[in-house]
Amino acid sequence: MNAASQPGDEPVSFNSRLAQAEARARGKRGKEDQSVTQDVSKADYSxxxxxxxxxxxxxxxxxxxxxxxxxxxxxxxxxxxxxxxxxxxxxxxxxxxxxxxxxxxxx
Structure with a gap:
């Protein structure tokens, strides 16, 4: 058991925790940050x-x-x-x- 889980808790899958973290990260970023992230993913090659x-x-x-x-x-x-x-x-x-x-x- 890890420190965050309680004895009665069901194990949470990695994919669901990842989805929750991504949703939290999207909520914290504004539209400007999202457009910068999209531009970086389309960046030119080194x-x-x-x-x-x-x-x-x-x-x-x-x-x-x-x-x-x-x-x-x-x-x-x-x-x-x-x-x-x-x-x-x-x-x-x-x-x-x-x-x-x-x-x-x-x-």
Whole structure:
């Protein structure tokens, strides 16, 4: 038994205690605090997070393009036609994926 419970009390679940605490916290905050909290949850990425995301998206798009091109070349019997084509398409897709979040920084 913990110090807050009495011998005749029923155990209260964690979820119900959490809901009660959230309701109390919402009651104490004004509308201004709630809007600040919502803005913080939609905050931009940190510089390191943005750089890691950009690098990952670029490499992933290029890898997918190369894999598709290689697979089509092997399947259809070409030497490197689709590999070159899909490598270029993957690079362009990766650059577009990088441009979207980076372009929002200055706006």
């Amino acid at each position: 510089a390191l997070g943005l750089a890691l995301r950009a690098g990952t998206e670029l490499v992933a798009a290029l890898a997918v393009g190369v894999a598709i091109g290689y697979g089509l070349d092997r399947w259809l019997g070409f030497r490197a036609l689709f590999l070159i084509l899909f490598s270029l398409l993957g690079g362009v897709a990766g650059m577009l994926n990088v441009w979207r979040p980076v372009g929002k920084i200055g706006a």
